[in-house]
Amino acid sequence: MDHDAVKRKLEDALGEEVRQSVPMRDYTTLRVGGVADFFYETNQIDKLIIAIDCCHKNKVPYLVIGGGSGIVFSDAGFPGLVIHNITSRISFLTEKNQVMVDSGCTFSRVVTESASRSLSGLEWWYGIPGTIGGAVYNNSSVSNHNIDEVVKNITLILPPDDEHPAQLKQVSVDWMNYHEHTSKLREWQQPKPIILTVLLQLRQQRRDEIMERMQESSKKFYPYNLTDIHHSAGSFFHIAPEEDVNIANLLKDLINKKLNIGDAIVAKDHPDFIVNLGNASASEIFQLKELITKAIKDSGRAKIVDKVEYLGIWAK
Ligand SMILES: Cc1cc2nc3c(=O)[nH]c(=O)nc-3n(C[C@H](O)[C@H](O)[C@H](O)COP(=O)(O)OP(=O)(O)OC[C@H]3O[C@@H](n4cnc5c(N)ncnc54)[C@H](O)[C@@H]3O)c2cc1C
Missing domain, CATH: 3.30.465.10 (Uridine Diphospho-n-acetylenolpyruvylglucosamine Reductase; domain 3)
Structure with a gap:
């Protein structure tokens, strides 16, 4: 089904508030990410149900977001409907x-x-x-x-x-x-x-x-000298150190290597935060987290898993 036909189906089910090509950077605290093909914001529980039923019937991928504080959308954005949940009773x-x-x-x-x-x-x-x-x-x-x-x-x-x-x-x-x-x-x-x-x-x-x-x-x-232009998604990793490893020191060793890719940097006082200084792309954020993950894994001194989620289309 082409985009216009999908938009019509979504509008039939949800009304004219369905928007097209909406930048996900505007709905995430890290302020990166490309556009969602379709975007719908609702404060009504029954509209959440109608939205996913309609997506299923028309084979449109969907996902729901809240505050956007634990996610990173790819620069390629999301090929489907992003539902912004603002239900509030x-x-x-x-x-x-x-x-x-x-x-x-x-x-x-x-x-x-x-x-x-x-x-x-x-x-x-x-x-x-x-x-x-x-x-x-x-x-x-x-x-x-x-x-x-x-x-x-x-x-x-x-x-x-x-x-x-x-x-x-x-x-x-x-x-x-x-x-x-x-x-x-x-x-x-x-x-x-x-x-x-x-x-x-x-x-x-x-x-x-x-x-x-x-x-x-x-x-x-917000204790980490982050300001309005230092966008973040909180801690990016769960790190389980070996018994005798001080994780803060391990990360600080890495940070001393001045880890940054473009405007994506590791927060100075809080090394498991990756911060967008203003103009980072999702890809730069992703490359930086991969660099840190590899460095921790290569050290052989701690296990590391992602805490934030990477949504949308990411190049393999
Ligand atoms: C400065 C800062 C500090 C933080 N500190 C902490 C901390 O100390 N501890 C901690 O745990 N987290 C922390 N976080 C991370 C973040 O606040 C949490 O992950 C938060 O709970 C995510 O909620 P959200 O509404 O923003 O979810 P989103 O980021 O919008 O979504 C996160 C995931 O949840 C799913 N989701 C959202 N709503 C629903 C729903 N209604 N039904 C099903 N799935 C849903 C989304 O699809 C997505 O996969 C921090 C973040 C920031 C920016």
């Missing part, structure tokens, strides 16, 4: 200390609204960029706290196949099979299920104590 189930949130809610907003009701458990994430959906997908962890401490269950939509339409499914947190910085959804081949809502189990605590921890947490996310 939050409901408190006060007697049970639970909160039901749409997956497109920003994590920091959920922390703030929970804290204002004296609900504790999320404050370690205060200041983290991105959405609850992205954090649950990514098995997010901060300061020795892991997302499975607070997630009770998840409602997701399983992608349609030739025999079944898209199906709603409620799963417990165990279904996510969180292990070693990954999750069942991270490992799932495209097309992937989409997280629609998340039920969080919190607990009552004094508000001033929660607020204090929030203040402490917020300092952690």
